[in-house]
Amino acid sequence: MAWNLDSDRPIYTQILEEIQMRIITGQYKSGEKIPSVRELAAQAGVNPNTMQKALTELERSGLVMAQRTSGRMVTEDLEMIRQTRNKLAYEQINDFMEKMKKLGFDKEEIVALLKQAEGEKNE
Amino acid sequence: MSELVEVNNLTKVYEKKKVALSQVNLIIPRGKIIGLLGPNGSGKTTLIKLISGLLVATEGEILINGSKPGPESKSVVSYLPERTYFQSSMKVKELIDYFADFYQDFRPERAKQMLMNLNINEDARLKTLSKGTKEKVQLIMVMSRDAQLYVLDEPIAGVDPAARDYILRTIISNYNENATVLLSTHLISDIEKILDEVIFIREGKVVLQDTVENIRESKGKSVDTYFREVFAC
Known part of the structure; x- marks a missing residue:
């Protein structure tokens, strides 16, 4: 899968988000090994030190764990993965709410619109 | 351990008083x-040639592993010139032997693997290769050494975008963790994602x-965009 990196944001943040996404969507499964820093850097076409930094941050958050022998694996804590997923969902919702408020909708209107849009889709 | 490269007050003046570098640290x-x-x-290019030991400084000094450029530094610095110098009727595989004779740290298997990945025939004669292919071969030779410092002058300028990606990947996956790659380029957008640091140089000054x-992070823009601002004509 391709790594789409924007040119105007720090690379490190974007790699972090991408790996998080891969864990949440199950591309990297709970309890399984993830590719090495070098492999991931080559795949993404980014500097290995930047990739290292992103993985270290993910380790700190607990989403991946360093293994004694070598490499890293995705946490076995499914609850943590679920929480990360929820956190990302809230971020999306906040962004969405911000934009809708700019368009002049209040909360009730937004909820009503959402239901309406979903209803139309299902028809 | 001393720094890999330390440049102190480096000045290079060519004949006819052309100042190429001035007080670089x-x-x-x-x-x-x-x-x-x-x-x-x-x-x-002047800075790169000074680091590679091909030019002598007018003033100031360059230290590589704490000592001045010489045979010792050349054995740990792998240099890619900006021009291709392959005009001979030598075959690609003979070039591999040639490099292996010259450099103790040359890894023929690595060169052969990369040639294969880029579909370059080892039996082809150098002078029959296209300009882009010559550049690829030359870069493969340079990256197949286990050097401490790779100095690459415009390494991707003449190759097609697909091979460019492969070459950048090669640089990422081939260099050893203690080695440094210093490369000059004006194709910044293609290359900035693989860089740790950048050095901007203008009129001989850093x-x-x-x-x-x-x-x-601080500018909210890519190095490429920032470069265009700094060097706007």
Whole structure:
């Protein structure tokens, strides 16, 4: 899968988000090994030190764990993965709410619109 | 341990009083990929040739592992010139033997693997290769050494975008963790994602040395965009 990196944001943040996404969507499964820093850097076409930094941050958050022998694996804590997923969902919702408020909708209107849009889709 | 490269008050004046570099101070650490960026004629190639020991400084000094450029530094510095020099009727595989004779740290298997990945025939004669293919072969030779410092002058300028990606990947996956790659380029957008640091050079002077992430974070723009601003004509 391709790594789409924007040119105007720090690379490190974007790699972090991408790996998080891969864990949440199950591309990297709970309890399984993830590719090495070098492999991931080559795949993404980014500097290995930047990739290292992103993985270290993910380790700190607990989403991946360093293994004694070598490499890293995705946490076995499914609850943590679920929480990360929820956190990302809230971020999306906040962004969405911000934009809708700019368009002049209040909360009730937004909820009503959402239901309406979903209803139309299902028809 | 001393710094990989330390440049102190370096000045280079060519004949006819052309000042190519003026009072340059730099430290190039180990284990980094560093971009040397600047407009045409800013002194990039001069600096690279001084580090590679091909030119002698007018004033100031360069220290590689703490000592001045010489046979010792040349054995740890792998240099890619900006021009291809392959005009001979030598075959690609003979070139591999040639490099293996010359450099103790040359790894023929690595060169052969890369040639295969880029579909370059080892039995082809150098002078029959296209310009882009010559560049690829030359870069493969240079990257197949286990050097401490790779100095690459415009390594991807003449190759097609697909091979460019492969070459950048090669640089990322081949260099050893304690080695540094210093490369000059004006194709910044293609290359900035693989860089740790950039050095901006203008009219023979260093105007900036910073990490790519710092620039992106503090300026909110890519190094490529920032470069265009700094060097706007």
